[in-house]
Amino acid sequence: MAIIQFYKSQPTDYVMLFKSGRLKKKGEGLSFFYYAPTSSIVVVPMGNQDQPFIFREHTRDFQELTVQGSLTYRITDPVAIAKAMNFSLNEQATAYRSDDPEKLANRIINRLQVLVRSYTQSLPLGEALEMKPATFSTIQKHLAESEYLKTLGINVLELSITAIKPNPETAGALQTRERERLLQEADDAIYLRRNASVEAERKIRENELQTEEAVEQKKRRIQEVKLEAVQQEQVKRQEMHNQQMLADIELAIKRKELVVQNQENERIEADALSYKFAKQLEPVKQLEPELVKALANMGMQPAQLMAKAFTDFANNADKIGNLNINRDAVEGIINGEVA
Template sequence: MFGFRFVKFQPSDYVLKVKNGKVVREGVGLSFHYYAPTTSVVVVPVSSIDVPFMFEEITNDYQTVTVQGQLTYRIVDYRKTTQILNYTYNLRKNTYLSDDPGKLAQRVINIAKVLTKKQLEQLPLREAIKSSERLAKTITQETGRNEEIEKLGIELMGLSILAIVPNKETLRALEAQAREEILRSADNALYERRNASIEQERRVKENELNTEIAVETKKKQIRETQLDAERSVKQKQNAMMEEQLSFDTALEEKKQELIGLTVANQRAEADAKAYELSAVMNSLQGVAPGVLQALTNVGMKPDKLIAIAFQELAENAGKIGQLNISPDLLQGLMGGSAGNGGNAARGGGGR
């Protein structure tokens, strides 16, 4: 009535009440009465704004890629923003008087596009496709230092690059190359597995051969040890035999020396006896035979004397006519008793 009205804004709106070209009131979520002919209202969103984007760029190797992503920003300096862009609000129609609020998002996208272009121009296609995370981080850092962002009074809260995609023909070529690479890798893996199997088998055989060699070496060592032991035993036996032979040789030499001494002694004894007998014979050369016989019979046993007597009787048998021997005498002679000759032998002379 009469141009006086009441308006109430949401807590997500920062409101500047302008009257006669001057800001008379400002704040978040205001509600007030105003006089329509002389009052203007500027409404700036307080909450963050999500803006999706998609644009094409060219890589270092002149390949076209499509960059898809989303950025989030919010207005932090409302006075700066409203000085550059028209955020005047039509209270009767509940809409902005100009399309400047929609241009802010495009300006932010253009800034991000320029920074993205700068980065992609330095990367080849294959590297650019895989650089989404790194590219988003770099653009976010550079946006924070961007003068145009500061002049707009906004703050970039986040930027995400969802995909960097080449055109269809290039994508098919990359897929074919990747497929060939995968197949090649599979072939290489199969080849490596076969080589590994062959290598493993070779190692097993080598280990078996090494084991056999070790066993044969051990057998050889055992045999050599046995031969050394046998050689040692033989050497000891030979040494013992040599010692025994030396002992036997020395013993035989001693025996020979003993025999020589015995023979020499016997020869000396025989020579002495021969000399003694020769001396006796020389001394008896002039003695009568009867005297010699008598000397011989001295000290002789009776039985030997009787035997000699019978021998003389036999020698003089031609001179004896008759000889009588009594049984008692014969028994006494045979008994070895020379003192039992009670009966005298009687002999008659030749008649």
């Protein structure tokens, strides 16, 4: 084996070189020659570490379930963890001298399992299977605040839960229960849909009946309005007829009064004329009748005189024996030929 050796680390490794128990070099990604018999190399990985896990836990109702996921962490204080755990390489600088680096992941996972168990044992199976992301964040926060991890200088970056499953027997029972629930929900949905359809039909029928009722009420209202209009028209006509009758009665009364007044006026006028004629005839009464007749015959036409003569003949027919009248004389009088 060569006494002087060369070591080259990865960029994500923090390297510390001890010689005769004293620290000579430290840093990330170092490369150097060293004297193997008196030198010791400590390498702490600084990159992100992903550690998968599977936990079998029990719930509050004593049901078994499996929690599966992965934890991502990173060493932020290599000096502190190098003091607590052995990260030194073997003489050939090809592997670690102890299994402490491998135990680190197990120790972190064990503390994570303790936190997960505290949650699963406080919940029934149904709630444990439906743990929310907020619960996972709380578990991650409690793990990151662990004094043990802080002492080692470890930072928890992410906790991912990929599956929470019950055992096969419980899963079968849950599937059966869930299947029955889904079938019941399907039946309920069919029932609700049918009820909704019946309710919709009922509402449609009610709307139709309400529409028909509204139409009938409208028709009845229109008929009532028409009847009221006819009644008002009849009342108006009756009032007009009554007014016409009153006007006719008043007119008849006025006509009667006018006729009575006309009769009275005619009577008064007749009395006046009678009185006038009586006064005019008073001088004539004192005259002889023959003189009056002679005065009356004055100015008469021959035909009028002839008519007067025939009237006298008729009045004194019992006193006349024979009367001869010439035809030519009569025709001449009628034709106006006699002067």
